[in-house]
Amino acid sequence: MSLLTTGIVHAQSPIPSIATAVPAASAIPASAGDTSEIIITARVADTVRMEKDRFLGERRDAETQWATLREQAEKLKAAMAEVNDAISAVNAKEKLAKKDKRDDDRIFALMEKKQLERSLILLEARYDLRRAQAEHMRLLRDHLDAAIRADDAELAIAEREAQVVPNDPAQRSAFQELTSRWLLALRARTARAYDVEDRRFKVVDAQIELLKRQRS
16 A cells, blocks of 8 residues: 655654645546545654654753743843833933933933933844744644644554455545544644744744844
């Protein structure tokens, strides 16, 4: 039972190469009433197990990185609040110095305010980047979850495939049900992969914005 083989999905290459339902020439049914065409076939079980183990490790790493990035984002958010408070305090100092006609103090307050505002601009850009990175890592974790489920479904196919008697309708029906579950898992994995890639673009945009602010 072999027509098409699925590609291996790598966490850092989130758009997988997945077998399609396009049959080889030799697999074209002889008649319109022939519904026994094999849509997709599993890889060797050991290969799938090795891939699943790798995905499990990458999934743990993604979970850890996601937590770290969220923590960094929260610290940046707290730092932004502190700088905003400092700007408010400097504004009050500047107004008071202006009222008392203390020009030197007023000029110094304005310089201090300008420095704080630049710090705030950079903090905001770093905060946006950390949030984008955290969301990217969350989506990567979800993609790996989907990839692991797809591997589990493929293992079920691989383990059952050799036991199926072609002329046994009940066994063929059960095997087709497993194939359906596997195809649905592959579709979910692919959808998650595109989510990851879309978020990767947003991370790069946030990096570009931070660089612009650092250079300005």
